[in-house]
Amino acid sequence: MRPPYRTFSDFLAERFPCKMQKLTVDAGFSCPNRDGTLSTGGCIYCNNSSFTPVRADGSSVAVQIARSKDFFARKYPDMRYLTYFQAYTGTHAPADTLMRLYSEALDQPGVDGLIIGTRPDCMPQPLLERLARLRESCFVMVEYGAETSHNTTLDIINRCHTWEQTCDAVRRTADAGIETGLHFINGLPGESTAMMMQTVKAINTLPVDVVKFHQMQVVKGTELARRYLRGEAGIIEFSVENYLDLCVQIVKTLRSDIAIERFVSQSPADMLLCPRWGLKNHEFTDRLNSRLSSTSCGCGHSG
Numbered sequence: 001m002r003p004p005y006r007t008f009s010d011f012l013a014e015r016f017p018c019k020m021q022k023l024t025v026d027a028g029f030s031c032p033n034r035d036g037t038l039s040t041g042g043c044i045y046c047n048n049s050s051f052t053p054v055r056a057d058g059s060s061v062a063v064q065i066a067r068s069k070d071f072f073a074r075k076y077p078d079m080r081y082l083t084y085f086q087a088y089t090g091t092h093a094p095a096d097t098l099m100r101l102y103s104e105a106l107d108q109p110g111v112d113g114l115i116i117g118t119r120p121d122c123m124p125q126p127l128l129e130r131l132a133r134l135r136e137s138c139f140v141m142v143e144y145g146a147e148t149s150h151n152t153t154l155d156i157i158n159r160c161h162t163w164e165q166t167c168d169a170v171r172r173t174a175d176a177g178i179e180t181g182l183h184f185i186n187g188l189p190g191e192s193t194a195m196m197m198q199t200v201k202a203i204n205t206l207p208v209d210v211v212k213f214h215q216m217q218v219v220k221g222t223e224l225a226r227r228y229l230r231g232e233a234g235i236i237e238f239s240v241e242n243y244l245d246l247c248v249q250i251v252k253t254l255r256s257d258i259a260i261e262r263f264v265s266q267s268p269a270d271m272l273l274c275p276r277w278g279l280k281n282h283e284f285t286d287r288l289n290s291r292l293s294s295t296s297c298g299c300g301h302s303g
């Protein structure tokens with residue numbers, strides 16, 4: 001059943017003639033919100049090991065890609081790959097170091113492009129111009145962690161950047177001819193569902209290609225977990241049904257040309273305090289798609 005919204009697979013299919021797989025690498029970057037450049041505490045929900053796959057263990061980029069490719073190539077010999085610099089801040093290093101690491105990734109057989117995850121305040125114009133030149137010969141997408149459009153929330157979570165910085169980074173990236181993604185968290189401390197929907201409307205004003213959402217997860221060992229255990233987290237604890245309702249509204253409100261890569265994420269069960277839905281990501285998405293299909297007008301876009 002085709003989901004009644006534009007998926008990340010749709011987005012990739014317009015750019016590549018074959019099946020593409022993201023390979024996550026950990027290039028050993030730090031984060032300015034942890035290393036003292038901006039702060040040492042980091043975002044209050046951040047425990048980077050909760051979203052970095054085990055394979056990304058700090059070996060060289062080439063070795064990590066080779067290992068991950070082995071894993072997929074056995075099952076899908078014709079698969080091609082995009083290297084995903086996900087861990088911490090994928091542009092937080094001198095530009096020459098970054099370009100060397102990106103080139104190392106692109107030099108690996110089967111790799112056709114890069115996806116670089118970073119913060120909106122970590123994209124200096126000279127680096128963007130070098131990425132724009134790289135984009136002339138291969139696929140390059142930059143994915144910014146925006147999290148919300150509300151500066152009051154960004155303060156609460158110690159994000160140390162503003163929504164205005166996100167808008168500026170997205171516009172400059174799109175102007176440079178580079179595909180642009182944004183990442184958001186639904187259910188941040190202090191946010192109502194009305195605020196979350198205001199963020200979706202704010203996304204619609206930007207030249208963005210792909211968005212990712214996931215539910216707020218309270219992960220052990222974080223400042224948010226400490227607040228949660230004291231009863232001071234200030235978060236909505238979505239049930240699956242309530243979160244499905246929110247995602248339906250998001251699909252109906254988001255501009256139909258923006259691809260949605262995901263709605264949920266799953267931290268390892270032994271690290272997760274809440275929500276503990278016991279659903280795999282694809283099981284949630286299947287339930288959402290079937291609910292959307294039952295309310296779609298059939299024109300390819302719900303609502």
Ligand code: SF4
Pocket residue numbers: 031032033034041042043046047048087088089119145
């Ligand atoms: S969530 Fe990202 S930006 Fe925030 S502290 Fe962690 S790595 Fe840094």
